[in-house]
Amino acid sequence: MKEKDNITNLFDRLQDDFDTETPELGHEQRFLKKLQKQQNQETTEINKPIVLFTWWKQIAAACIILLSLGIFIGSNFNTSVEETQITFSPEVEKSQIHFASLIEKELEKVKAAEDEDTKEIVQDVLQQLKRLEVAYDELKDELIEYGEDKRILQAMVKNFQLRIQLLENVLIQIEEIKIFKNEDTII
Known part of the structure; x- marks a missing residue:
């Protein structure tokens, strides 16, 4: 019961602060057009593929991977050769x-x-x-x-x-x- 009193008191206090003006004619149509335009933009952005890597970035990444693999294999090969050469x-x-x-x-x-x-x-x-x-x-x-x-x-x-x-x-x-x-x- 006390809650209703608090809410009623709130509305009574804020009664003059509410916006009571009515919108102009055609407001709903303008609002729907803007909403539809915004939805169309979102769908085109969703359908547009996101390009994270361009072709040159992909080639650079492949070169780095191959280079690091070569270094790894080379370092393992050298250690095994060194161990066999120890007398x-x-x-x-x-x-x-x-x-x-x-x-x-x-x-x-x-x-x-x-x-x-x-x-x-x-x-x-x-x-x-x-x-x-x-x-x-x-x-x-x-x-x-x-x-x-x-x-x-x-x-x-x-x-x-x-x-x-x-x-x-x-x-x-x-x-x-x-x-x-x-x-x-x-x-």
Whole structure:
């Protein structure tokens, strides 16, 4: 009820301020013409395509994309070439060749000794060797990245020693299995 009183009071107060004049004849027609003219302009603006890129801007954008792609590919190519050109000192290469040949000989012995009784042991040692090779490759990458650091070189040598020791232990286990198998067949 109070709201109606407030609204009524508002209208009573503003009664003299309202525009009470009547528009001239033809006002509605003029208003409709202006409205229709404005709508026609809006539809032509909507139908007109918005040109953000002109042909020369499109060519410039394509050139920039191709140039940046070329730089990206070129930089990746150069780093891979640099990494393959890095050589180690003669001592590192000699020790690497020496250890690799020892590991290869021991691995051939293990594979030659593989039979039904030792198959699981041989497969297990091959998996362990793969893990050690992955670790060695990581050490090699660190050596390329940081240079010939003594700690990295020692870790690489230790990796080779672990692989050789692992193969020697497996050969001992295989021999023990064969001895045990021969004792069983004798008895």
